[in-house]
Amino acid sequence: MICPKCGAALTSKMTVCEKCGYDAEIIIKAHKAACYFYNKGLERAKIKDISGAIGFLKRAVQLDKDYIDARNLLGLCYLAVGEAGDAIAQWVYSKSVSEHNPLADRYLGMLENNPVKLNHYKTAIRKYNAALEQIKQGADDFALVQLKRAVSHNPDYVKAWQMMALIYIHNGDYDRARKSLKRSLKTDIANAVSLRYVKLIRDIKFKNLVMDVSISDGETDQDVKDILEGKTRQRLTPKFSYSEEGPDYRVFISLVSGILIGIMVVYFLVVPGVKQAMNYDMVNKEKQYGEEISGYLSDMDSLEKENESLQSKIDLQQMETDGYLEQIDSLTNKKFYGNVLEAVNYYYKMNADGEGTKLEQYLLRHKIEAITEDELKAGAAKELYDMMLKAYPDVLKAEATGTELFNAGKELYEKENWQEANELFLLSYQESPDNEENLYLLGRTYELLSDGANAKTYYQEYLNKFPGGKYVATVQKWMDAAE
Template sequence: MKCYNCGAQLTGDSICPNCGADVSVYNDVVKASNAYYNRGLEKANVRDLSGAIEDLKMSLTFNKGNIRARNLLALVYCEMGDVVEALSEWVMSKNIKPEKNLAGSYITRIQSNQTRFEAVTQNIRKYNVALAAAKEGNSDIAIIQLKKVTTQNPKFVKAQLLLALLYMKEKEYARAKKCLNQVLRTDVSNTQARRYLNEIKRLESDRTAEAQDSFLPKLKSRKTETQPLNGNDVIMPHSSYKEPSNGAITIINILVGALIGAALIWFLITPARYKGLTSDYNQSILEYSEKLSNGNAELNSLTRQLQDVTAERDTLNQKLESISGVDGNNKLLTAVIDAANAYIANEPTKAAKYLVDVDVSSLPSDNAKSLYNTIAAATTASAANELYNTGYSNYSRGRYDQAVEDLTVAYKLDSTKADAAYYSAKCYVALDQTENAKKYYQYIVTNFPTSRYISEATTYVSTH
């Protein structure tokens, strides 16, 4: 253990033998950090990864310079599929201890295989898209994306948990349990996975109880016994019908009955039949009209949904292209890592150049954003001054194409430099690039209305 004040080796006493600083509290803090590191290491060895993360984070809370704890935390993140979080931890570890640090070999190993690195970052982007879709209620889109992610990386714990939760929402409990069992194979003590399994067990038992209650016992039908009638129980009435004595009368009666029946059919049954047919026809037309109206409404709704999904797809593709670039590499994250390596190598200007076109809000994690802010705060001001001096020197010698590269970057790094914007515009004028020159003169008009360049800038903008 070394003294925090002078770096001398401590002997275990409460006083540093070299500088005399009181290191009693420091000793306790370092011991607590090491104790949590040992607990985290034990949990990681038995694949209790979530528990290991908690202990390792606590270890770093006591001592941010505990390199072993930070490197182990990154390894645990990598095992759980969070490669971006792992890279952030390794870069910070390398920044704290540049020499004899395993973090450097881990970073090199990941960067050397660009295909694998791109596949991992694609998975993370798909997970973020699925998470956003799930928050908006688009479960189908989220499930499709998460299936792709978990197929390529079954150990991605966050993706498996989110997919299991969506399956539970859709009442597909068998699929949800499959995802949760995969999580427990990766992280044996994952509290969230076990809580989901208990909830599935409760839901399945409730569904079984409801199914059993829905079957009611059948009532036995009682057979009614009937006693046969005998001849004594039936009284036969005497018939008053007499056979007609003349056959002509019978024929006349038959004809009269036929005429009466025909009249009844014509005046009563036929109109009622036609009226029923007309009513059925009108009802059918009404039903078909309603179905057609509902179909048109549904078609319009689906058309609007398709337009919304298409617009969302185009927006996501634009964001993806801005992050990944046309060559398929993750430019933002790679730029931050390259900037960190340059900063560690004591090349602040080079590090600032890597960060100049990085949109910090588009970085995939808070650790990456924190790393960006740390490097930018340490390098931006000095790099802007150095690049301005180099650019102005080349401008004075007539090397406009070289000068404009440094001057524009200097203005991007420090937007308060009116001189950088002015000489950038002058270089573009000399290179006959009117639009670029007008853009930088406009910066002066908008941002530096009291500068000594305002008259020239206003004239150029108004005349070109």
């Protein structure tokens, strides 16, 4: 505060100017009142009653226009409700009052250093002003579009929300109006305009309810008029058709009837169709199966016929086989020991393992050479003999060394095939009679085949030929036991 006469600084404790003596009481009281309004404004601002705060702060700066704190706070309140232009004006003036004004510097810097935010404020204000022009020209829809854009740039723009609510109320869209007002009250909780519109919507909705006022028996229209004019204390008995919502049985009934109708539709319309489709399907499948079955039956007939012809062939072959068997029987019955039979058996066994090896052919040769001329005369022996020679033309020239025979025999001996091993040891003995081990194993295989006589013969020969041999003790032991 400064003295209006001399310009000296005044404090709130003074009543007169100390420099010129001017009675400064009025100025000081004005300043005190300004402080009071500033405090009130601050209180309101703290509880987000921005419009209330603005009202008090405006009065504070009216009383003391150089009240820096009030101007700074007023600028903040303007910014809070989206009035950025007014906010900047307050801070700029506040700065002009006092160079040392850190708060004003900070608030102005806040906007200058954030150009994006500043642009949003600018655009929002521009859209709002454009909407105001359009609404005055009757273009409510365009104005609504502009206002929506304004609040998208600055969601705290209270006036834009209020104008949107006004347009919605005018168009009868009370729900949207209420939402817009709710949003504006979020920023400025006690804004008088917003609250007034909210009450208006509530009143409109209440009046839209149907109200019947019934007059009790005995009351006339004049009585009603008197009551309404307050000439009598008698009361009208209003009967409200609007009442608290109770359970709505109609919904339940319509639900149940809907379900029943649905069931009936399904039963009478859908099920027969499905059944018909299933029947048709079944008939088709029966026809298909019938065709398949007849096909199978004809296949069976042809297979049976084929079976019959095959059976007759089998019978014929069986007869031929029987013929051969008879001949074979004849051979065995004659008890030739079956040299032919033995050779033929060995021949088939050779061929069962593939083509006979050199050693096997050598063995076959021995078996063939064992067949006598008399044996060849019997039955199919000659044919079988010719068959073997035809299969192995060089069989009678087959050769094998004593060692080869011995090794093959030993292999069979180790597999406990005593009979075949014995044959090979015998053939090997004929080729190499001085093979000690061969002579011993020949006797051993006879022993294992329970041919004691041959075993003794070859064991004795072993003892004679090899008195210091490897198997002397074993052979001697057997010889002693055999005696």
